[in-house]
Amino acid sequence: MVLKLYGFYLSTCTRRVAVVLHEKGVPFEFVPVDLTKGEHKAPAFVKHQPFGVVPYIDDDGFILYESRAIAHYIATKYASQGTALIPADLKANALYQQALSIEVTSFNDYAEKLVAEKIFKPMRGGTTDQATYDRLAAGLNAKLDVYETILSKQKYLGGDEITLADLYHLPYGSMLPMAGYTYLETKPSVKRWFDDISSRPAWNAVKGGVTSTA
Incomplete structure (x- = not known):
């Protein structure tokens, strides 16, 4: 089945x-x-x-x-x-687990709320709270400064091989420009990394909408 x-x-x-x-x-x-x-x-x-x-x-x-x-x-x-997408080596897997935590607490916690405030809230008839948006953007800016340090030393968030942790950034990361947030573009290592993961054929297959493959 x-x-x-x-x-x-x-x-x-x-x-x-x-x-x-x-x-x-x-x-x-x-x-x-x-x-x-x-x-x-x-x-x-x-x-x-x-x-x-x-x-x-x-x-x-x-x-x-x-x-x-x-x-x-x-x-x-x-x-x-x-x-x-999941390293088998003990230490590589530990770094992958670390990257998973980073995505949830240092990226998604800000990016999801920022997109919701700027895009989803108006779609549902509400009005963007600019103070809330600015607070979330500032928080994400600070976290991405740390991303820049990490990604200046390695190709992906958990090391030099792509993992689930990187892919998890794609849905909300791709929506940030639509929400008026362009800070990713100002950080060369972050930009290089996000351009890399967002150009993958797997993402190109679903970024405009999901369809069956079977």
């Missing part, structure tokens, strides 16, 4: 999973969930994703939600094919 990915085609978290599926060369069926119609809150969906958010996967009856957990499952199950 082909793996099924339930999500919204432009959802950041859905695309986070889809880019990993493409990197690993795993065929999947995309099952659209229309957020605009509230399908993610329907009983049939909440039965499998109790928080009522996208995405989740059905892998021959195995149900899993939370995009990073799904990505880890895919990269582990298909470790022998496609891009190696």
Whole structure:
């Protein structure tokens, strides 16, 4: 049975999973969930994703939600094919785990809220709070200054090989310019790194929206 990915085609978290599926060369069926119609809150969906958010996967009856957990499952199950995204070496894996923590606490915690304030909030009829936006932008600026130091010494966030930690930056990182945030462009090592990961064929396959590959 082909793996099924339930999500919204432009959802950041859905695309986070889809880019990993493409990197690993795993065929999947995309099952659209229309957020605009509230399908993610329907009983049939909440039965499998109790928080009522996208995405989740059905892998021959195995149900899993939370995009990073799904990505880890895919990269582990298909470790022998496609891009190696989880280091096997003890110390390399420890640095990878470190990079995973950095992405969540030093990037996503700011970037997700910044994009939500500038893009998603107005889409839902609200108004951007400029003070909140400026605070988040300043916080992200400070974290990216540290990224610049790290990436001036190595190719990727966890070392010299790409990992899931790098790919996890793509959905919200790609939306930052749309939110009026261009600080990535001012840091040469950060820019080099983000240009690298955002030019990968796997991301190009999903950045405009997720579709089935099987």
